Amino acid sequence: MAELELDRVGMSxxxxxxLHDVSLQVPDGRFHAVVGPSGSGKTSALRxxxxxxxxxxxxxxxxxHDVGALPPERRDLGIVFQNYxxxxxxxIAGNVGFGLRMRGAxxxxxxxxxxxxxxxxxxxGLGARYPDELSGGQQQRVALARALVIRPKALLLDxxxxxxxxxxxxxxxxxxxxxxxxxxxxxxxxxxxxxEALSLGDRLTVLDAGRVCQEGPPFEVYNHPAxxxxxxxxxxxxxxxxxxxxxxxxxxxxxxxEAVGLHLPPGTAEGAAVTLCxxxxxxxxxxxxxxxxxxxxxxxxxxxxxxxTGNGAIDTPLGPVAFTVLSPALGDLATGxxxxxxxxxxxxxxL
Amino acid sequence: xxxxxWRGWVWLVLALVYLPILAxxxxxxxxxxxxxxxxxxxxxxxxxxxxxxxxxxxxxRSLWLSLAVAAAAGAIGTMAAVWMSxxxxxxxxxxxGLLVTAITVPWLILAIAILLAALWVGVGRGLVTxxxxxxxxxxxYAALVVAxxxxxxxxxxxxxxxxxxxxxxxxxxxxxxxxxxxxVMSGVMLAFVIxxxxxxxxxxxxxxxxxxxxxxxxxxVISGYVPDINALSAIILGGAVMLGxxxxxxxxxxxx
Numbered sequence: 001m002a003e004l005e006l007d008r009v010g011m012s013x014x015x016x017x018x019l020h021d022v023s024l025q026v027p028d029g030r031f032h033a034v035v036g037p038s039g040s041g042k043t044s045a046l047r048x049x050x051x052x053x054x055x056x057x058x059x060x061x062x063x064x065h066d067v068g069a070l071p072p073e074r075r076d077l078g079i080v081f082q083n084y085x086x087x088x089x090x091x092i093a094g095n096v097g098f099g100l101r102m103r104g105a106x107x108x109x110x111x112x113x114x115x116x117x118x119x120x121x122x123x124x125g126l127g128a129r130y131p132d133e134l135s136g137g138q139q140q141r142v143a144l145a146r147a148l149v150i151r152p153k154a155l156l157l158d159x160x161x162x163x164x165x166x167x168x169x170x171x172x173x174x175x176x177x178x179x180x181x182x183x184x185x186x187x188x189x190x191x192x193x194x195x196e197a198l199s200l201g202d203r204l205t206v207l208d209a210g211r212v213c214q215e216g217p218p219f220e221v222y223n224h225p226a227x228x229x230x231x232x233x234x235x236x237x238x239x240x241x242x243x244x245x246x247x248x249x250x251x252x253x254x255x256x257x258e259a260v261g262l263h264l265p266p267g268t269a270e271g272a273a274v275t276l277c278x279x280x281x282x283x284x285x286x287x288x289x290x291x292x293x294x295x296x297x298x299x300x301x302x303x304x305x306x307x308x309t310g311n312g313a314i315d316t317p318l319g320p321v322a323f324t325v326l327s328p329a330l331g332d333l334a335t336g337x338x339x340x341x342x343x344x345x346x347x348x349x350x351l
Numbered sequence: 352x353x354x355x356x357w358r359g360w361v362w363l364v365l366a367l368v369y370l371p372i373l374a375x376x377x378x379x380x381x382x383x384x385x386x387x388x389x390x391x392x393x394x395x396x397x398x399x400x401x402x403x404x405x406x407x408x409x410x411x412r413s414l415w416l417s418l419a420v421a422a423a424a425g426a427i428g429t430m431a432a433v434w435m436s437x438x439x440x441x442x443x444x445x446x447x448g449l450l451v452t453a454i455t456v457p458w459l460i461l462a463i464a465i466l467l468a469a470l471w472v473g474v475g476r477g478l479v480t481x482x483x484x485x486x487x488x489x490x491x492y493a494a495l496v497v498a499x500x501x502x503x504x505x506x507x508x509x510x511x512x513x514x515x516x517x518x519x520x521x522x523x524x525x526x527x528x529x530x531x532x533x534x535v536m537s538g539v540m541l542a543f544v545i546x547x548x549x550x551x552x553x554x555x556x557x558x559x560x561x562x563x564x565x566x567x568x569x570x571x572v573i574s575g576y577v578p579d580i581n582a583l584s585a586i587i588l589g590g591a592v593m594l595g596x597x598x599x600x601x602x603x604x605x606x607x
C-alpha cells in the first residue's frame with residue numbers, strides 16, 4: 001500500500017497537449033475518483049501512474065518515490081482495463097495467477113492465493129473456465145482479482161464498469177467498494193460517469209481539457225461546484241446568468257426575475273456578472289413566492305415519474321427550468337398547470 | 352430474380368478459377384500427350400515424373416527456398432509489425448503505407464533493381480541474392496498481416512502483462528505472441544506461396560544451374576512440353592489443398 005501522487009505533470013501526444021500542470025494526491029488506502037468528459041485527459045493521467053507513458057513535466061510518485069524511470073512491470077500496481085484485457089488463451093486461474101507467476105511464486109502458492117482471490121471476488125470454483133465463457137460482470141471480477149492478487153501498492157481502474165449494463169454496474173460499484181476496503185488498497189478510478197464518481201470516491205477530481213477544475217470530497221464538489229462546467233458536468237443544474245444589483249443585500253437581477261438574500265462570493269462587486277446554479281432537487285413547490293431566494297412561476301412543460309422521484313420542467317421567462325421532487329409531492333400536478341418553484345439562498349450556488 | 356443472378360455470378364467466378372485447374376488434373380491422367388480427346392485414363396505421366404530427376408530437384412530447391420524465406424519473413428515481418436505498433440495510429444499508418452507501396456512495385460522491376468544492386472555491391476547472382484531478394488518481396492506481406500492483427504488486438508493485453516510484472520520480452524512471448532500466432536502463421540504461408548511462385552525474381556537472381564520449379568517448367572515450355580508437369584502440378588495442388596484443410600482444422604481446434 002502506498003500513496004499515489006501526480007505532481008504538476010504535463011503531457012503531450014505529438015503536438016497535442018493532453019495534460020497541463022495536473023496534480024493529484026491519493027493518501028494510502030483511499031479511493032480517489034478522477035472524472036471528466038472524454039478527452040479531458042483522465043485516461044492519460046492513469047497511464048502516467050501506470051507507467052505506460054512518461055510525463056513531459058512534473059513528477060509521478062508512488063509511496064513518496066519518484067517512479068518516472070520505472071517501467072510498468074516494476075511499479076507493483078494492479079490495473080483494471082476498460083475492456084478488462086483478460087488473456088483469452090489462458091483459463092481464469094492462469095489469468096489471475098499470471099502476476100504471481102511473473103514474481104516467481106511457487107506452484108502451490110499460486111494455486112492457494114489464486115483460489116483465495118477468486119473467493120474474494122465471488123468466483124470460487126471457476127478457475128478452469130476461459131474468459132470468453134464468462135459474463136461481462138464475471139470477467140470484470142476476474143480482472144479485479146488478477147490485479148489484486150499481486151498485493152499491489154495501488155489499484156488503478158480505467159472506466160472499469162462502463163461495459164456493464166446498468167443494474168450489474170450498480171451492484172459492481174458496491175462490490176468494488178467492499179473489495180477495495182477489504183484489501184485496504186489505495187485506488188484510483190477514472191470514469192466519465194458522474195454517478196459512479198460520486199458514489200465510489202473518498203475524494204473526487206474533476207478534469208476538463210487536461211486541467212484540474214476542482215478537487216474535494218464528492219458531495220462538497222457536487223454541492224459547491226467551483227465553475228459552471230463542474231456544475232453542469234456533475235449532476236444536472238439549472239444555470240441562470242445574472243448581474244449583481246446590490247452586493248450587500250445579495251440582490252441579483254436575472255433576465256425577468258430577481259433573487260434576494262443570496263450568499264455572494266466575498267468581494268463580488270455591484271454590476272458583476274454571475275451565474276446562479278440551482279440543482280433540480282433543490283426546488284420546492286411553493287404556493288407563493290415567499291421569503292428570500294428565488295421564485296419562478298410558470299406552467300408545467302412536462303412531467304414524468306421514475307419511481308421514487310418525479311422529474312419535470314416548467315416554462316418561465318428564463319427558459320425551461322428543471323425540478324425533481326419525491327413522487328408524493330407531485331400530488332395533483334399535471335402538464336400545463338401553473339406552479340411556483342422556490343429555492344432558498346442555501347439552495348442557490350453563485351458562481 | 353437478383354438472387355438467381357448473384358448465384359450465377361458466383362458460380363461463374365468459381366468456374367473461371369477452378370475449371371482450368373480441374374482440366375489440368377484431368378489431363379494428368381489422360382493418355383494423350385497433347386491433351387486431346389477422347390480421354391483415356393493412364394498413370395503413365397506419374398511414372399514418367401518419378402523418373403524425371405530434373406523436375407524433382409527443382410521442386411525440392413523451390414521448397415527449401417520458400418521454406419527458408421517464409422520462416423525469415425515470418426520472424427522479421429512480425430518484428431517489424433510489433434515495432435510499427437509502437438508508433439500509435441499515425442505512425443503505424445505511415446509504415447503500412449510504405450509496405451503497401453513496396454507490395455505494389457511490379458516483381459519484374461523489383462527483380463531487375465535487386466540484381467543491379469547486387470551487381471553494384473559485387474555479389475551478383477547467387478543464393479544469397481536470391482534469398483534476400485525473395486525476403487524483400489515476401490516480408491511486407493507477412494508484416495502487413497501481423498500488423499493488421501496487432502492493430503485489432505490493441506495494446507491492452509500486452510500492457511496488462513507488463514503491469515503484472517512481465518518485462519517486455521516475456522509479455523510478448525507469453526501474451527502477445529500467442530494472440531497473434533494465427534496471423535503469424537498466415538503471414539508465413541503467404542510468404543511461402545509468394546516465394547514459391549515468384550518466377551521473375553528467380554529468373555533474374557538465381558545462380559546459373561540453380562533452376563527453381565517455375566524456371567524448370569518455363570524451360571520445358573520453351574523447349575518441349577512434357578505431361579509430367581501436369582502430374583507434378585496435380586501433386587502440388589493436392590499438397591496445397593491438404594495444407595489448406597489442415598490450417599482450417601487447426602483454426603477450428605483453436606476455437607477460431
